[in-house]
Amino acid sequence: MRETPRGGQQPPDRPAWDEPVLDVAQLLLDRQIIDVDGLPVAKVDDLELACPPGGGPPVVTAILYGPAALGPRIGGRLGAWWVAVGRRFRPVSDVAAPSIPFDAVAELSTTRLRLSVPVEDMAADKFSDWLREKVVFRLPWGRR
Amino acid sequence: MRLSALLGCTVRDRDGVRVGVVHDVRLVADGPAYGSGRPSYRLAALVCGPVAAFQRLGYGREDLTGPALLDWLFTLLARHSRLVEWDLVGGVTGSVLHLRVTRGELPLLRGRTTRAARRAARAERRR
Numbered sequence: 001m002r003e004t005p006r007g008g009q010q011p012p013d014r015p016a017w018d019e020p021v022l023d024v025a026q027l028l029l030d031r032q033i034i035d036v037d038g039l040p041v042a043k044v045d046d047l048e049l050a051c052p053p054g055g056g057p058p059v060v061t062a063i064l065y066g067p068a069a070l071g072p073r074i075g076g077r078l079g080a081w082w083v084a085v086g087r088r089f090r091p092v093s094d095v096a097a098p099s100i101p102f103d104a105v106a107e108l109s110t111t112r113l114r115l116s117v118p119v120e121d122m123a124a125d126k127f128s129d130w131l132r133e134k135v136v137f138r139l140p141w142g143r144r
Numbered sequence: 145m146r147l148s149a150l151l152g153c154t155v156r157d158r159d160g161v162r163v164g165v166v167h168d169v170r171l172v173a174d175g176p177a178y179g180s181g182r183p184s185y186r187l188a189a190l191v192c193g194p195v196a197a198f199q200r201l202g203y204g205r206e207d208l209t210g211p212a213l214l215d216w217l218f219t220l221l222a223r224h225s226r227l228v229e230w231d232l233v234g235g236v237t238g239s240v241l242h243l244r245v246t247r248g249e250l251p252l253l254r255g256r257t258t259r260a261a262r263r264a265a266r267a268e269r270r271r
Contacts (some may be wrong), residue, residue: 017173017182024147025168047147049187052176057230058145059175059184073148103178104184104236 018109027110029073033063033100034112035119041100045069045114048099060102068097153239155192155228157247163226164192166241170227190233190241191253193225225253 022028024047033041041067050059067086071079106116136142147169155163168191175186227250234244244251 017185020173021188022171022185023168024171029147049145049147052184054176056175056186056246060187061184064146069148071236072146073151075152103180103182142165 018107022108028108028113031113033115035115036106037118038114039119041115041119042066042098046073046097048129062099063105064097064099066098083107122144150190150241153236153241155190155241155243157243157250158234158245159247161247163228163243163247163250164224166190166192167225186191187230190228190231191225192228193222195255222253226250227253 019027028044033044034040044063044065046064046069047060048062048064050061051058067082071081071083071086073079074082077097099134100115104115104117105113107114150169153166157163169187170189170191171185172188173183173185175184178184179189185188218231226247228243232243232250233241235242263269
């Protein structure tokens with residue numbers, strides 16, 4: 001097994017999925033995502049689907065999270081408001097919903113959704129950095 | 145395409161009869177492999193019906209049963225819910241999915257709740 005920066009263990013092989021058949025709203029949406037070290041990353045707000053190049057039904061390509069992903073799911077005025085609020089808290093150059101390639105999922109079962117990469121590699125960390133730099137550091141004693 | 149674009153869509157059959165609203169999406173891990181070699185999750189079917197609450201509580205799953213009263217209640221609510229294979233979707237107009245088959249040809253979400261299945265179970269018990 002490969003050692004991760006925080007001492008976690010990354011599985012060397014990729015076995016078959018624990019859930020060969022799953023109902024998304026039941027087992028995937030709103031599920032807490034944890035990284036390879038067990039740290040929380042985000043919650044699953046939406047999924048990105050794409051048709052494979054060879055044709056056939058759409059397949060899941062990425063997990064989307066954040067207000068820009070949850071807003072359309074809520075729908076209506078509340079959903080639009082949620083997206084607008086989320087947009088104001090994000091950098092101008094980064095307006096799309098952050099995504100995690102589904103290939104980065106190491107474990108998916110009824111009880112957990114664990115990634116094979118550390119949280120530092122996720123787009124969520126860019127938001128944290130931006131929030132720290134633009135908001136927290138500007139507060140009195142924010143740099144302590 | 146986003147999953148949220150499918151959830152909440154109205155489903156109509158070949159004759160224009162309303163089947164229900166998409167409450168859930170069933171994925172099967174047998175699509176083209178990801179870069180890691182694992183099979184991708186393919187969109188296999190849509191769960192459609194008039195009531196979503198039971199589905200979100202897990203009562204759409206065949207392996208989840210009881211307590212008996214809740215099972216009865218949610219089974220009653222789910223009696224019109226159908227499973228629509230993705231291949232049966234003929235086209236999309238706005239937020240309406242048009243099927244290539246009639247409503248009666250679609251399997252019920254919980255097969256064991258069909259009248260035929262209940263009759264078969266009763267016959268089995270009598271034996």
